[in-house]
Amino acid sequence: MQNVERVLISEAEIEKRNKELGELLTKEYADKENPIFVGVLKGAQPFMSDVLKHVELVHIELDYMRISSYKGTESTNELRVLLDLTVPIEGRDVLIIEDIVDTGQTLKKLMDILELRNPKSLKVLTLLDKPERRTVEIEADYVGFTIPNEFVIGYGMDFDEHYRTLNYIGIYKSE
């Protein structure tokens, strides 16, 4: 396990939580008219596809955005929209799907951008929440796991584009 200090969340724990979250979203979005789930690439991709296996609804549109900020283990403060939505969201129920809310800067920027487009509702699902690192006041509506202040890798999350393919979440060992 090169550069993995220890396993923080196992594949089985992730699967169990994904099922619970998918069932919750099924209830929450069943009566919404025209909902759209927005995956934030690249990190949220494995989580989004796994959680959707447990969402038993067929009227949800899927779309993606990409915002990038991290170099190594540090946020750069320079957030760039690299990929935008392909459809309007005015009057629609929007759910942002993230892998992690860390400083909160990415989510804050994303929510500011999407709020300007006048959605009916704008909520957030994140697999991981790292509240100790927050620099802006922001909370997700649905959280998979609250984690300590450690840099994590795996299950979509990277260190310089490596480790995204691990099927568990580990703590990164820097040397």
Ligand SMILES: O=P(O)(O)OC[C@H]1O[C@H](OP(=O)(O)OP(=O)(O)O)[C@H](O)[C@@H]1O
């Ligand atoms: O709360 P923050 O401190 O802003 O960090 C969270 C963001 O950082 C990661 O994205 P990253 O910029 O690394 O892009 P990636 O998803 O392509 O890895 C992650 O996917 C979140 O979007």
Ligand code: HPA
């Ligand atoms: O702990 C993290 N790991 C990987 N990517 C991240 N982006 C923000 N925080 C993290």
